[in-house]
Amino acid sequence: MRLLIVEDEARLAENIARSLRETAAYAVDVAADGEAGLNAIESNPYDAVILDLMLPKLDGMQVLERVRQSGRRTPILVLTARDDKESVIALLNAGADDYLTKPFDLGELLARAKALVRRGKGQASAALTIDDLQVNTADRTVSRNGRAITLTAMEYRVLEYLAHRPGAVVSKKELLEHLYDYNWEKFSNVIEVYISGLRA
Amino acid sequence: MQPNSIQRRLIATVVLSQSLLTAGLVLTGVLYTYWRLLSTLDTSMQARALSLAALVRYNDNATGDVYFDDTMVPPSIDPARPDVFAVWANRSGLLARSDIWPSNVELSPGGDQHWNAKWGHVPYHVLRMSNVPILDRVEGPLSKGPQTLSIIYASPTVRLRQQVRAAGIIIAVASLVLLVLMAKFALRGVGKGLAPLQTLAEQAALVSTQDWELRLPEEVEQIAEIEPVARSMKETLARLQRSFVQQRDFLANAAHELKTPVAVLKSTLQSLLQRPRSSDEYRTGLNQSLEDIERLERLLQWMLRLARAEQWAHGALRRNLELIDLNANCEEAIERVRSLARSRNTQIVLSRNGPLLLRGDPEDLRLVWTNLLENAVRYSPEGSRVEVDLAQDKRDLARLTFKDYGVGIPSEELPHIFERFYRGDPSRTRATGGFGLGLAIAKALVEAYGGTISAESTPGKGTCMTVQLPLDTG
Numbered sequence: 001m002r003l004l005i006v007e008d009e010a011r012l013a014e015n016i017a018r019s020l021r022e023t024a025a026y027a028v029d030v031a032a033d034g035e036a037g038l039n040a041i042e043s044n045p046y047d048a049v050i051l052d053l054m055l056p057k058l059d060g061m062q063v064l065e066r067v068r069q070s071g072r073r074t075p076i077l078v079l080t081a082r083d084d085k086e087s088v089i090a091l092l093n094a095g096a097d098d099y100l101t102k103p104f105d106l107g108e109l110l111a112r113a114k115a116l117v118r119r120g121k122g123q124a125s126a127a128l129t130i131d132d133l134q135v136n137t138a139d140r141t142v143s144r145n146g147r148a149i150t151l152t153a154m155e156y157r158v159l160e161y162l163a164h165r166p167g168a169v170v171s172k173k174e175l176l177e178h179l180y181d182y183n184w185e186k187f188s189n190v191i192e193v194y195i196s197g198l199r200a
Numbered sequence: 201m202q203p204n205s206i207q208r209r210l211i212a213t214v215v216l217s218q219s220l221l222t223a224g225l226v227l228t229g230v231l232y233t234y235w236r237l238l239s240t241l242d243t244s245m246q247a248r249a250l251s252l253a254a255l256v257r258y259n260d261n262a263t264g265d266v267y268f269d270d271t272m273v274p275p276s277i278d279p280a281r282p283d284v285f286a287v288w289a290n291r292s293g294l295l296a297r298s299d300i301w302p303s304n305v306e307l308s309p310g311g312d313q314h315w316n317a318k319w320g321h322v323p324y325h326v327l328r329m330s331n332v333p334i335l336d337r338v339e340g341p342l343s344k345g346p347q348t349l350s351i352i353y354a355s356p357t358v359r360l361r362q363q364v365r366a367a368g369i370i371i372a373v374a375s376l377v378l379l380v381l382m383a384k385f386a387l388r389g390v391g392k393g394l395a396p397l398q399t400l401a402e403q404a405a406l407v408s409t410q411d412w413e414l415r416l417p418e419e420v421e422q423i424a425e426i427e428p429v430a431r432s433m434k435e436t437l438a439r440l441q442r443s444f445v446q447q448r449d450f451l452a453n454a455a456h457e458l459k460t461p462v463a464v465l466k467s468t469l470q471s472l473l474q475r476p477r478s479s480d481e482y483r484t485g486l487n488q489s490l491e492d493i494e495r496l497e498r499l500l501q502w503m504l505r506l507a508r509a510e511q512w513a514h515g516a517l518r519r520n521l522e523l524i525d526l527n528a529n530c531e532e533a534i535e536r537v538r539s540l541a542r543s544r545n546t547q548i549v550l551s552r553n554g555p556l557l558l559r560g561d562p563e564d565l566r567l568v569w570t571n572l573l574e575n576a577v578r579y580s581p582e583g584s585r586v587e588v589d590l591a592q593d594k595r596d597l598a599r600l601t602f603k604d605y606g607v608g609i610p611s612e613e614l615p616h617i618f619e620r621f622y623r624g625d626p627s628r629t630r631a632t633g634g635f636g637l638g639l640a641i642a643k644a645l646v647e648a649y650g651g652t653i654s655a656e657s658t659p660g661k662g663t664c665m666t667v668q669l670p671l672d673t674g
Contacts, residue, residue, distance in 0.1 A: 009460055011488060015467035023474060054456055079463075081456035086410075102456075103463035106470035 001117050001161060002027040002044070002178045006037030006063065007052040007079065016050060019106050024114060025140060025153050025160070027181045034058025041067055041074060045177055048075045048116045050109070051096075053082075061094060068095035075116035079104070114138070121164040128163045135163040151198075154179075158194045206397075207390050214386040215379070222375040229371040234364045238325065241277065241360055242314065245327045248274045249353040252287055256295060256349055257336040264342035266334060268296035281356040284324070288350040289334075295349075309350030316357070323361065326354040396420040404433065412441040453621035457499055457635060465492040502637040505567065506620065509644035512564070523672065524565065526556035526598055527590055533569030534588070541577050547585040548573065556590060556598040559672045560649055568645050571638035572602045572665050579606035579663070593668060600667045608659035617655060618643040642667075 003026050007013035010032065017028040029044070031037035034055040041049060041063075049067075053060035060078060067074065075097045080087065083101040091099050097119070098112050114126065114137055126138040134143045140156060142149045151159065157179050162170060251274045259265045266289050276283040284302065287295045288309045302319035307328075314327045332349040399420050407414055414434050421430050472485040534548050541548050558565075569588075576586040584605045593599035609617060616622045620640040646653045651669035 009464055011492070012460070012464045012467055015464070015471045019467070019471045019474060022471075054460075081459040082452055102459040103466045106467050106474070 001025075001047040001157070001164075002029070002181065003113060003117075004029045004031060004037065004040050004044070004046045004049045006031045006034065006040075006049065006055065006060070008032050008055050009052070016106070016109065019110060020113065023140075024110055024137075025157050026113075026117075027157070027179055029181045032056075034060065034063045038063050038066055041072065042070070045174075046074050047120055047178060048077065048113055050077050050079060050113065053078060053080045053091075061091070064091070064094045064096055073120070075120040077109075077112055077116055111138075118164065123164055128166075130163055130166045133163070135160060155194050155197055159198055207394050210390045211383065211386055214390075215383050218379050218382050222372075222379050225375055226368060226372045230364060230368040233367040234360075237360045237363055238357075241325055241355060241357070242327065244277050245283075245325070245353050245355055246329075248277070248283065249285070249327060249329055249351045250332070252285060252296075252351055252353070253332045253349050254335045256287065256289065256334050258334070258338045258342070260338075262338065262340060262342055264291070264344035264347060266292055266295065266336075266347055270296060273298075277355045278359045281322070281358055283356070284319075284352075284354045286352045289347045290350070291344065291347050307352050309352070317354070319354075323357045324354040325357045325360075326352065328352045396423050396426050400426060400430065400433075407437060409444060412437050412444075450620050453636075454503060457621065458496070461492045461496045461499070465489050465496075468492070499635055502635050502641070506637050506641045506644065509564070509567075509641050509648065512645070512648045521559045521561060524558050524560055524562050526558055526565070526600065526669070527552045529562055529565050530569050530588060530590060530600065532562075533566045533573060536566070536570050537573045537577060540574065541586070544577055544580070545583045546577050546580050548577075548588065549585055550588045551590070553591045556592060557672050558598065558649070558669060564645050564648070568642045568667065569600075569602075571642045572667075575638060576602050576604035576606065576663070576665075579608075580604045581606065592671070596671050596673045598669045598671050600669070601664055602667075603662065603664045605662040608661055608663055609655065609657040610659050611657075614655060614657055618653070 001024070003020055005013045005016050005020075005028060007016070007030070013030045013032070017030055020026045020028045026047075029040060029046075031040050035057045037049075037051065037055070038058060040046075051060045051063060055063070060080075064076060064078065067076065076095070078091050078096045078099040079102055080091065080099055081102045082088075088099060097116055100109055100112065118124070118126065118137065126136060128135045128137065132145050136142075137160060140160075142151055142156065142159060158175065161175065161178055255269045255272055256266050257269055259267060268287060282298065282300045284298045284300065286297045286307060289295050302322070305319050309330060310328060311330055312328060314325065317324050317326050328350070329352075330348075330350045332351055334347060334349060400416065403414055403416055414430065414437055416426075416430055420426055468485055468489050472482060477485070531550065534550060537548070573586065573588075580586060587601075587603040589601045589603070591599050613622075618639050619636075621636040622640075643653050646667055646669065649669055651667060653665065653667050655663060655665050657663040
């Protein structure tokens with residue numbers, strides 16, 4: 001899964017990104033202002049976006065509106081300092097899927113991001129089952145017929161993405177786009193290694 | 201209805217004036233009826249008195265002696281209550297008296313007169329006539345000469361009084377009915393007339409912090425009495441809305457400014473705790489947290505300064521003021537920003553023109569100059585200069601200008617720079633460490649001393665801030 005964080009407070013963005021990479025094994029990109037965020041959303045198929053409201057150049061609300069106007073269905077979670085009903089209602093009506101008020105709990109943000117990702121893929125449960133294979137995205141465990149399987153972080157990333165799209169044919173390009181951040185092309189040869197590792 | 205009600209007062213006024221009118225009407229009606237009936241009675245009595253005179257005849261002896269022919273006495277005016285009369289001749293004396301005569305009543309002839317009397321509990325109207333000629337004619341002269349008559353005729357006024365009373369009752373009842381109708385009418389009219397006030401109250405109750413507009417139907421708004429009320433209400437609402445929006449924006453901005461460093465701090469600590477880290481990672485995390493706390497601390501300090509300045513501006517904090525020379529005060533502020541200026545290789549040039557005395561808190565004013573100077577230095581290119589000029593504008597006005605040759609302020613931003621938390625470009629000012637509060641604090645303090653602050657700027661060339669302060673001339 002690949003997420004985008006649009007946040008001008010560099011340290012906050014870095015903390016969220018680190019958390020998402022470490023505990024959810026997501027690929028994470030960071031944009032520091034609204035314009036960069038909008039460009040990134042328009043040129044990459046993110047599985048979810050975490051969007052701050054107060055941003056330089058283009059504020060979060062405008063980014064949200066433009067993304068929805070262009071017809072993109074990317075799940076978006078908005079970070080806001082305001083928790084009054086009116087602004088929350090305005091946010092959701094503008095096309096936000098969820099929101100969190102600052103200061104938030106990092107664990108809650110991760111759980112909400114995961115929920116948005118699986119909803120975006122048409123899934124509801126954090127525990128995915130394909131035939132005899134179980135993938136639990138909440139605690140990142142994989143088992144087959146009740147027997148736990150140990151995977152590397154990258155192997156898990158690949159498997160998690162495939163498990164979210166059971167029965168679908170997933171191209172290598174699609175996998176690359178969703179599993180790596182900005183510099184995915186240089187990893188393009190590595191993907192076969194992970195796939196063969198998973199097949200084994 | 202509450203005791204103090206316009207409607208009630210109006211209706212009371214209407215009913216009271218109508219009641220007075222009714223009372224006057226009843227009284228007039230009664231008096232007029234009485235007068236009319238009495239004059240009719242008078243006429244009838246005169247006619248009867250004259251017909252009594254016709255009953256006085258001369259004797260056949262041609263002396264002039266008279267007698268009263270009582271066979272043709274006219275009937276009483278009120279058949280149920282007999283009239284009373286007496287006839288005298290000037291020589292013959294009392295000629296006749298009615299059969300019924302009230303006891304203990306003695307009457308004598310005299311001049312023409314009529315009056316009311318009460319004889320034996322019966323009210324009478326009495327008519328006295330004198331020098332009434334005898335109508336009977338005889339042939340030839342009378343040896344003792346002709347005689348004249350005095351007549352008293354009295355008629356009971358019981359019936360007249362009854363009639364007057366009846367008329368009075370009829371007029372009073374009719375007036376009362378009209379009065380009640382009038383009151384009802386007034387009630388409805390006043391109620392209808394005051395209905396726009398009800399509309400005004402209802403619409404005013406609908407005004408809320410979500411919807412500040414007072415909507416009145418045009419026909420209500422154009423009523424002469426309502427129009428000024430509605431207008432001043434709308435003006436007040438507009439003022440309230442402005443300050444409400446300002447406060448709300450301030451709160452939203454303050455929330456954002458406070459919550460962001462807290463969010464950063466929290467996320468740093470939480471991500472540190474997510475898994476075991478190396479001691480280097482912990483050290484980095486703790487150092488970052490410390491920086492965030494320091495930023496939070498600075499922001500709190502600025503916000504408290506602003507709150508204090510604004511309270512002071514509203515006169516809530518009156519302190520003991522001392523006499524300050526603005527020249528010295530400004531020099532102290534320049535000393536404070538000296539190290540910042542040196543680090544950017546910027547020169548601060550002060551030109552002074554005589555003493556400028558002012559009563560105030562020296563720290564307040566130093567804060568104003570420090571804020572202006574810091575901005576000037578920050579937005580100047582390295583190695584440039586900031587010019588401070590102190591002058592006496594009029595006899596009682598100091599004029600201080602702070603001129604820099606920096607980046608300037610775009611004209612669309614110029615009207616907003618004194619607003620709280622306003623920052624032209626957030627990324628730029630965040631890098632310089634400002635919160636967008638310095639100019640707001642300066643403005644609040646300058647205004648607290650009855651002064652003004654304004655800015656002129658040419659983008660790319662520089663900015664000039666001008667402060668005018670009233671001086672202590674006493």
